[in-house]
Structure formats: structure tokens, C-alpha cells
Amino acid sequence: MLSTGVCGSGKGRAERRLPDQRTDSGYPEYAIEAEGLSMSFGDVKAVDGIDLKVARGELFGLLGPNGAGKTTTIRMLTTLLHPDSGRIKVEGMDASSQVYGIRGRIGVVQQHISLDKDISVRENLMHHAKLHKVPRPERAPRMDGIISLLGLEPYLGKLVSDLSGGWKKRTAIACSLIHAPSVLFLDEPTTGLDTQSRHLLWDIIQDLNREGTTIILTTHYMEEAEALCDRVALISRGRIVADDTPRNLCAGLGNIAVIHASAAGRDYRFFDTRTEAKAFADTLGAEEDSVSIRKTRLEDVFLEMTGRMAGTGPGGPAE
Ligand SMILES: Nc1ncnc2c1ncn2[C@@H]1O[C@H](COP(=O)(O)OP(=O)(O)O)[C@@H](O)[C@H]1O
Numbered sequence: 001m002l003s004t005g006v007c008g009s010g011k012g013r014a015e016r017r018l019p020d021q022r023t024d025s026g027y028p029e030y031a032i033e034a035e036g037l038s039m040s041f042g043d044v045k046a047v048d049g050i051d052l053k054v055a056r057g058e059l060f061g062l063l064g065p066n067g068a069g070k071t072t073t074i075r076m077l078t079t080l081l082h083p084d085s086g087r088i089k090v091e092g093m094d095a096s097s098q099v100y101g102i103r104g105r106i107g108v109v110q111q112h113i114s115l116d117k118d119i120s121v122r123e124n125l126m127h128h129a130k131l132h133k134v135p136r137p138e139r140a141p142r143m144d145g146i147i148s149l150l151g152l153e154p155y156l157g158k159l160v161s162d163l164s165g166g167w168k169k170r171t172a173i174a175c176s177l178i179h180a181p182s183v184l185f186l187d188e189p190t191t192g193l194d195t196q197s198r199h200l201l202w203d204i205i206q207d208l209n210r211e212g213t214t215i216i217l218t219t220h221y222m223e224e225a226e227a228l229c230d231r232v233a234l235i236s237r238g239r240i241v242a243d244d245t246p247r248n249l250c251a252g253l254g255n256i257a258v259i260h261a262s263a264a265g266r267d268y269r270f271f272d273t274r275t276e277a278k279a280f281a282d283t284l285g286a287e288e289d290s291v292s293i294r295k296t297r298l299e300d301v302f303l304e305m306t307g308r309m310a311g312t313g314p315g316g317p318a319e
């Protein structure tokens, strides 16, 4: 675990007083509480009655295909968009009346990152430090901690426009951390990155979370949610269709999948044990059929809940 001192209050850190919703220890139990969130754009119901709770310190994933409503949800939770209806509290503060209180406590890395491309990485960091009114004496030590966490030392003098996608993303995360937020929102942090950059970012996200930052990330990569998140909410067509730990979601379906591919198509069946799965597989099919047995994946859960042919899954028409 890194100890960079870049994170806000949380595990093992000096914690700040919060306005309401305090537990016995003086902190709200939940970093995020949202009830009945809805948002339409014209005829498009982007978010359709979402309830969400994220505990402090959790690494939480909002998982769904393109167009499912992830970014709209994040924009509402981060006070960038006012919902048509619903109630939001972030760190115990009400999003309709305590917008600036919330903005001081959260870091946001938007899906389409908004760095100044014509200035250097260091200048972007300094710019964000001033924007967030980080006191002058704290700027240098805060920046040093973040630069070291993100491994940005070799790139500090480079123009953002000259960086690869992975380093731009790291710079954006660095800027979002400059005011020591206790809750960090990452909207599709690894989309478009190569495998190595994705895995390096996963390490950074986990380090930040271990240091105490509550993290809410969105992704359409099922394996990313499975690898990173304590808990995931599966979102489809603006609604949350399941919300649990990846392990529980898979166990709920059955931990072992049998896939029977034949001329008629692919048939999926799920079993609690490999013995049951094997017994079923042995009863299947003509010789030209293919039968495989594997562990159940989060994408199986998603596709079973939303319908394999419904076009809401990754790679489906919604992509
Ligand atoms: N500003 C907007 N104006 C019109 N439609 C929008 C806007 N933002 C999102 N949408 C629509 O809302 C739906 C959900 O979009 P979004 O929240 O961006 O999904 P995701 O982040 O899961 O890909 C999509 O159909 C999208 O086209």
C-alpha cells in the first residue's frame, strides 16, 4: 500500500466533521445515498428511478453497456446535472442545497477528460490546485504525493497534447485528487486504453481506495468490475437490475456455467457445483454439438438479467 497522503478522510486518516447523517463515530455511514433518481432528455429516459447507496470506503462499480445511463447518473451524483426527480446525499450533504460543500469533497474524472491540452502536466496540476483553492503552503507537498502515486515524474514538463491516452488519464486523475477528495468518481477510467495501461490504472485505483478514498467508477468492461469492485450495480436502460458483490451475483445464478452450442444456437445453464454441471453436460447433445463448462462470469449475470438477445449487452446494438 502506498502512503502518499493524497487522499481525503477515510480508513486510517484524520477525518473531518460532516454536516449531518452522522454515525456514532461522527461520520455518515454512506458516502452516497440516492433515491428515486430520474432524468430524461426529450423523449429519452436516460435514468429511470435509480436507488443507490455506497458505503464510505467502498470501491463501487456502476456497470452497463453504452447508453445504459451511467454518465447521466454520475453527472447527477456529482452535482453537474440536476435530476428531474429524486434525492441525493453525498457525504451526508444534500445535492440540492449543499452543492459547493459536496464539490469540495469529491473528485471527478469525466468520461471525456477536460484537461488543458496546450499546457504541461505540472501546469495543469497547479491550475487545479488554484481552482480548488488549495492553500499555497500545501500545494507543493500535495502535488509531490500525487505525482509520485501516479508515476508522473517523467512527464511533468510535457504538454498534455503530447501524452498517450493512458498518461492523459493519469494526469486527469492526478488533477482530480489535488484537493484531497474523500469520494472519487471515475467515469469509464480505462475505456480505450491498452491492456497494460488498464492494469496499471487498476493498481492506482486500488491503492487510492486502500488509502481510504471511496471510489465510484463506471465501466462497460465486466471483467474490470469483477476484478476491482467490492460491489457492483448492473444498469440497463436507466434502471438498476442487480446490486451486490460480484461473487454473490455469480453465486445467485449458479457458480458453474454449461454452454451448449448446437445448430439451434447457444444454450446456457447454471449450476451450484461442477459435479452437477458435469452430470448435466454428459446428457447433452449430438457429436457435432459443442459443450463447455466454465465458471460463471459477471457478464453471464448481466445477460441473464437483461436478456441475451435484447441488445443491451456489451457488443450488442447499444454499443
Ligand atoms: N445531453 C444529452 N442530450 C440528449 N441525450 C442524452 C444526453 N446525455 C445522455 N443522453 C442519452 O441518454 C442515454 C444514456 O446516456 P449516458 O448516461 O451517457 O449512458 P452511458 O454513460 O451508460 O453510456 C443515451 O440514450 C444517451 O444518448
Ligand SMILES: [Mg+2]
Binding pocket: 070, 071, 072, 111, 187, 188
Ligand atoms: Mg458514459
